[in-house]
């Protein structure tokens with residue numbers, strides 16, 4: 001038996017001028033309730049939107065009316081009635097009910113306005129019902145759908161690399177260690193090494209995986225668990241890599257502007273801002289970036305990494321993303337290819353989101369020479385034996401290749417204009433929070 005009712009109408013569909021005069025059967029939750037003089041006013045919401053329901057004691061009967069009148073906010077209800085035009089109702093239509101059934105009478109809902117951020121985070125399982133959260137999660141779903149769509153259409157294969165791994169790929173200090181039947185293992189920080197292995201038979205690969213970083217940085221752009229979209233492409237140089245990234249990000253922006261305009265408005269983002277995101281994106285070399293930053297008064301010299309403040313200074317007045325390329329070797333990962341033009345630097349780029357949001361992608365060409373790769377790895381303090389399988393990839397048909405990692409929550413933070421990255425994900429994991 002199915003619990004679905006064949007003639008159920010969603011609130012958003014009911015709340016349209018075309019449905020005036022029609023009979024509807026609604027299912028949803030009470031968003032607001034008040035009663036006066038034998039008339040009950042319910043604002044009923046479902047996943048699609050909301051509509052006002054009015055119910056009269058003389059039509060419902062005293063008993064059913066009393067049950068509906070007692071039902072608190074967030075109670076689940078079923079309503080049958082007729083749609084009428086009413087300029088006082090939100091959206092312009094209301095349902096005049098002949099039946100209101102309380103499917104579940106909620107207890108007093110603990111979330112209301114003016115509560116502290118900590119309280120709301122402790123009650124995240126309930127606070128995620130807010131209109132802004134719901135709009136953000138729909139935007140995030142659209143971002144991921146658009147990314148898959150772009151990569152699939154560009155001939156990339158989606159892979160499923162492991163999350164449990166014996167290698168701490170980005171440096172041991174920031175990896176979560178766990179006990180794997182008596183041997184230490186790590187939660188993946190990146191799928192890159194595995195994607196590089198898959199690259200040789202498939203040439204174009206990508207993966208969506210959770211990545212974990214045990215970094216205690218309490219910044220508005222770091223989570224300890226985030227959604228990582230990574231891609232690797234064979235026979236590619238830095239320019240090929242940047243073209244893929246800008247195509248991908250522009251496609252995401254266009255799709256979200258088109259498909260989620262109403263959600264974007266709830267979040268205070270004008271869809272026009274996203275329609276303006278078009279490839280190609282400007283490129284700036286690291287040396288140029290530090291020159292600009294020094295002029296702005298930052299105490300920065302060749303060899304310094306760019307932090308949140310520096311990235312903000314470079315992007316706060318921009319309307320579109322910016323690539324910063326050719327960082328010093330010393331601040332980047334061991335597998336990045338040394339630049340043929342300047343051996344102090346590597347063939348890499350960070351993509352910075354506009355309006356001060358900062359890094360959303362880190363990418364590079366990969367070192368393909370076994371000896372140089374081994375040297376660089378050893379210099380990080382790692383033992384080459386631990387990376388034997390990865391080094392093997394440079395023994396059997398190694399080709400020039402490149403790739404990148406994009407933080408989905410970082411992209412959503414920019415697109416949905418969220419102050420803090422934790423509000424781009426339903427159950428954020430930060431150094432001080434692992435529940436609910």
Ligand code: ATP
Nearest residue numbers: 213221222223224226359360361362405406407410
């Ligand atoms: P940052 O310098 O901002 O810490 P990173 O250089 O460590 O970033 P990468 O290792 O290049 O980042 O990871 C690729 C992408 O993954 C980043 O561009 C970013 O979008 C995302 N990312 C990295 N760390 C985090 C994190 N702690 N929380 C959320 N997203 C992250």
Ligand code: MG
Nearest residue numbers: 174213215222
């Ligand atoms: Mg980092």
